[in-house]
Amino acid sequence: xxxxxxxxxxxxxxxxxxxxxxxxxxxxxxxxxxxxxxxxxxxxxxxxxxxxxxxxxxxxxxxxxxxxxxxxxxxxxxxxxxxxxxxxxxxxxxxxxxxxxxxxxxxxxxxxxxxxxxxxxxxxxxxxxxxxxxxxxxxxxxxxxxxxxxxxxxxxxxxxxxxxxxxxxxxxxxxxxxxxxxxxxxxxxxxxxxxxxxxxxxxxxxxxxxxxxxxxxxxxxxxxxxxxxxxxxxxxxxxxxxxxxxxxxxxxxxxxxxxxxxxxxxxxxxxxxxxxxxxxxxxxxxxxxxxxxxxxxxxxxxxxxxxxxxxxxxxxxxxxxxxxxxxxxxxxxxxxxxxxxxxxxxxxxxxxxxxxxxxxxxxxxxxxxxxxxxxxxxxxxxxxxxxxxxxxxxx
Amino acid sequence: xxxxxxxxxxxxxxxxxxxxxxxxxxxxxxxxxxxxxxxxxxxxxxxxxxxxxxxxxxxxxxxxxxxxxxxxxxxxxxxxxxxxxxxxxxxxxxxxxxxxxxxxxxxxxxxxxxxxxxxxxxxxxxxxxxxxxxxxxxxxxxxxxxxxxxxxxxxxxxxxxxxxxxxxxxxxxxxxxxxxxxxxxxxxxxxxxxxxxxxxxxxxxxxxxxxxxxxxxxxxxxxxxxxxxxxxxxxxxxxxxxxxxxxxxxxxxxxxxxxxxxxxxxxxxxxxxxxxxxxxxxxxxxxxxxxxxxxxxxxxxxxxxxxxxxxxxxxxxxxxxxxxxxxxxxxxxxxxxxxxxxxxxxxxxxxxxxxxxxxxxxxxxxxxxxxxxxxxxxxxxxxxxxxxxxxxxxx
Numbered sequence: 001x002x003x004x005x006x007x008x009x010x011x012x013x014x015x016x017x018x019x020x021x022x023x024x025x026x027x028x029x030x031x032x033x034x035x036x037x038x039x040x041x042x043x044x045x046x047x048x049x050x051x052x053x054x055x056x057x058x059x060x061x062x063x064x065x066x067x068x069x070x071x072x073x074x075x076x077x078x079x080x081x082x083x084x085x086x087x088x089x090x091x092x093x094x095x096x097x098x099x100x101x102x103x104x105x106x107x108x109x110x111x112x113x114x115x116x117x118x119x120x121x122x123x124x125x126x127x128x129x130x131x132x133x134x135x136x137x138x139x140x141x142x143x144x145x146x147x148x149x150x151x152x153x154x155x156x157x158x159x160x161x162x163x164x165x166x167x168x169x170x171x172x173x174x175x176x177x178x179x180x181x182x183x184x185x186x187x188x189x190x191x192x193x194x195x196x197x198x199x200x201x202x203x204x205x206x207x208x209x210x211x212x213x214x215x216x217x218x219x220x221x222x223x224x225x226x227x228x229x230x231x232x233x234x235x236x237x238x239x240x241x242x243x244x245x246x247x248x249x250x251x252x253x254x255x256x257x258x259x260x261x262x263x264x265x266x267x268x269x270x271x272x273x274x275x276x277x278x279x280x281x282x283x284x285x286x287x288x289x290x291x292x293x294x295x296x297x298x299x300x301x302x303x304x305x306x307x308x309x310x311x312x313x314x315x316x317x318x319x320x321x322x323x324x325x326x327x328x329x330x331x332x333x334x335x336x337x338x339x340x341x342x343x344x345x346x347x348x349x350x351x352x353x354x355x356x357x358x359x360x361x362x363x364x365x366x367x368x369x370x371x372x373x374x375x376x377x378x379x380x381x382x383x384x385x386x387x388x389x390x391x392x393x394x395x
Numbered sequence: 396x397x398x399x400x401x402x403x404x405x406x407x408x409x410x411x412x413x414x415x416x417x418x419x420x421x422x423x424x425x426x427x428x429x430x431x432x433x434x435x436x437x438x439x440x441x442x443x444x445x446x447x448x449x450x451x452x453x454x455x456x457x458x459x460x461x462x463x464x465x466x467x468x469x470x471x472x473x474x475x476x477x478x479x480x481x482x483x484x485x486x487x488x489x490x491x492x493x494x495x496x497x498x499x500x501x502x503x504x505x506x507x508x509x510x511x512x513x514x515x516x517x518x519x520x521x522x523x524x525x526x527x528x529x530x531x532x533x534x535x536x537x538x539x540x541x542x543x544x545x546x547x548x549x550x551x552x553x554x555x556x557x558x559x560x561x562x563x564x565x566x567x568x569x570x571x572x573x574x575x576x577x578x579x580x581x582x583x584x585x586x587x588x589x590x591x592x593x594x595x596x597x598x599x600x601x602x603x604x605x606x607x608x609x610x611x612x613x614x615x616x617x618x619x620x621x622x623x624x625x626x627x628x629x630x631x632x633x634x635x636x637x638x639x640x641x642x643x644x645x646x647x648x649x650x651x652x653x654x655x656x657x658x659x660x661x662x663x664x665x666x667x668x669x670x671x672x673x674x675x676x677x678x679x680x681x682x683x684x685x686x687x688x689x690x691x692x693x694x695x696x697x698x699x700x701x702x703x704x705x706x707x708x709x710x711x712x713x714x715x716x717x718x719x720x721x722x723x724x725x726x727x728x729x730x731x732x733x734x735x736x737x738x739x740x741x742x743x744x745x746x747x748x749x750x751x752x753x754x755x756x757x758x759x760x761x762x763x764x765x766x767x768x769x770x771x772x773x774x775x776x777x778x779x780x781x782x783x784x785x786x787x788x789x790x
Contacts, residue, residue, distance in 0.1 A: 013568070016569070017564070017565050017568045017569065019561070022788070043790065057790055059790070062790065066788065067788075068788075069786055069787075069788030070788035070789065070790060071788070072785065072788065073564060073785075073787045073788040073789070074561045074564055074565070075561065075564035075565040075567065075568045076568035076569075077564075077568075077788065077789060077790045078568075078790060079567070079568050079569075080568040080569050081569070082569060162696060162697050162698060163692050163696060165697055166414070166469045166470065166692065166695035166696045166697045167691050167692065167695050169412070169468060169469055169470035169472075169695060170412050170469070170470040170691050170694065170695040172470065172474065173408070173412045173470045173471035173472075173474050173475040174411070174412070174471075174474075174475050174476070174477060178691070267663065267666075267667055267670070267685070267686065268662060268663010268664065268666055268667050268686070268688055269663065269667060271662075271663055272662055272663050272664060272667075275662070290662070290690075290691070291662065291663070292688065292690030292691055292692065293663055293687065293688065293690075294692070295685075295687030295688075296562055296565050296573070296685070296687055297558050297561065297562065297687065297689070297692070299565065300561035300562050300564060300565040301557060301558060301561045302557050302560055302561045302785050302787075303557060303699060303785055304698060304699065390467065390468075390697050390698055391464055392464075392468045392697075393417070393461060393462075393463070393464025393465035393466070393467065393468040393472065394465065394468070394472060395438060395452055395454070395457070395465060395472045395473060
């Protein structure tokens with residue numbers, strides 16, 4: 001039997017916020033308050049950046065009411081960080097943990113955060129410092145390995161589905177070609193969620209382009225011409241992460257973030273470039289082409305949260321703390337789908353190394369042969385996650 | 396006493412859709428079904444474009460359930476049109492009306508639609524054709540004269556307020572400078588609605604730029620530097636319609652619509668141009684600058700509709716038909732605010748000529764002296780219209 005760890009915990013949030021990342025935080029806090037071997041609950045401001053500066057918030061005193069407000073508020077309440085730490089930063093973090101008798105570390109984030117947690121866990125092991133670190137998953141990109149899906153994804157998917165529903169009715173009312181650029185650097189899950197907007201024959205999105213497939217300009221232009229010939233209008237979902245056959249982005253602002261990734265969000269460059277390509281596909285014709293880039297609203301819009309997402313985000317936070325306090329063993333919390341009809345899921349622990357570093361993409365069976373749409377298997381996967389959607393009325 | 400008109404009615408929808416324009420349509424249909432002197436209810440597909448082609452839908456047969464679904468669905472269910480008709484088109488419309496014994500015409504739209512209705516009403520008068528046309532207001536721009544506010548505006552304002560609430564929390568979590576471009580060609584009402592997102596000291600938007608004031612690049616850059624010095628982050632609301640001292644747009648895609656207006660929406664050009672100006676304001680510094688353009692989601696997003704907006708949009712439709720059927724006199728339906736606390740309003744009729752053609756802008760008293768924010772008077776005006784907003788939790 002493992003030694004029961006006794007000591008303080010630190011919890012932090014990392015990477016792009018989601019609409020439910022604070023549910024995980026609150027789930028972890030409330031669970032920690034019930035654990036006799038967790039002697040203090042420290043919230044790190046802006047993830048490991050805050051830990052290095054010992055910038056902590058005491059999370060043992062807030063009222064249940066205040067915490068419930070936080071849980072229902074999008075974006076990381078502790079502050080987040082985009083920092084992929086090197087060995088030196090991780091050593092600094094570990095030093096702070098030792099100094100403060102921190103025995104538990106919970107990091108809410110994506111695969112980079114799991115990697116950070118993994119490095120620190122290995123350091124503790126090497127130093128024979130009794131310590132447990134658990135990664136709590138979140139990402140609207142839905143690109144973590146092992147888990148069926150990631151907390152944060154379903155609420156963003158719900159936003160995308162509703163946005164396409166309304167926008168498709170708008171496009172029906174004033175016909176033309178409409179391009180909507182959706183978040184997702186390397187995985188098309190969120191873009192593929194746009195298909196949930198379809199309720200009747202002819203509804204958009206009529207074309208869906210994912211980063212899992214090479215984006216070919218000529219095929220794209222022909223696809224749009226085909227849809228226009230059939231419906232006289234065309235609504236297009238495009239992932240911000242689409243690339244050409246050499247893996248180069250179709251269009252970007254040229255800026256890079258601290259991870260060395262090219263900036264895709266927070267710019268209208270891709271949408272405008274695609275609009276120009278569409279106009280080029282109809283030479284001599286006056287076609288109405290518009291492009292919207294959904295941007296940060298997808299991960300931060302309040303009040304349209306998926307109930308299942310909120311519930312599961314809370315559960316992964318609770319589960320992480322319960323697991324750490326009772327077993328003292330590190331890992332990453334994952335979600336296993338038990339049933340789609342009715343929907344049911346459970347949490348389980350997977351090794352940090354199985355989630356860290358590498359991300360995943362959409363399965364081949366979710367993408368159609370032409371690479372411009374999703375399949376029925378995808379709809380079966382996503383539909384239970386986003387909650388009930390309104391029915392669009394028509395005359 | 397006026398002769399009681401007896402005959403068919405035509406109803407159409409025009410201009411940019413809104414989230415509640417179908418409430419007005421359904422209000423008008425249900426009211427028309429109760430009028431003994433309205434002998435047929437014809438819906439025009441795509442406004443006057445459909446009338447000229449006699450492309451009508453019989454609106455006397457749909458079930459109440461179907462109509463309620465339509466009422467709750469964003470964007471014009473009959474289809475809309477962006478066509479500012481000349482004399483020839485109006486004559487064609489009038490000819491179709493005479494041929495089909497149409498005695499009532501209801502046109503749901505903005506000031507251009509009021510102008511169309513006005514021209515046709517004058518034609519009928521000149522021809523001694525007993526006829527009544529009533530304009531039913533809608534526009535997310537809120538720029539119609541006479542009325543206290545326009546149906547469609549409050550729901551778009553609610554979207555903008557919620558978007559800024561979530562985005563401000565996102566910006567708090569990952570600090571930087573965030574520019575959000577909001578719809579509104581000549582009037583800043585919708586951009587000004589972003590101020591509803593503020594709940595605590597330091598909340599964004601920290602700067603608000605409206606088309607009612609000249610946009611000066613140097614002042615803008617200084618404003619952003621000032622906010623960064625104070626809060627270390629900055630969220631900015633900018634109207635798509637901002638112009639320089641000569642009235643030229645700051646940045647556009649260069650395309651013009653059928654009204655001859657420069658295309659502002661459906662492009663990320665302005666946001667990207669402003670982001671570049673912001674970067675220029677911090678020479679030699681690495682600042683995180685992002686720009687989102689909210690785009691068509693503002694007028695079409697389902698499920699976050701303002702309850703008062705939905706109610707009033709229904710009422711203006713009902714009122715228009717009741718008024719026409721009982722008095723036979725033309726006009727435009729307007730809303731009079733009776734009280735802000737508790738909120739109460741009523742409909743009244745104003746002459747078509749008082750609403751047609753020219754639009755209005757925000758009052759001076761709603762804009763601060765520096766021209767980069769709104770005033771308390773503005774908050775008093777808008778707050779009752781958008782419905783309850785969630786409270787953002789914080790640690």
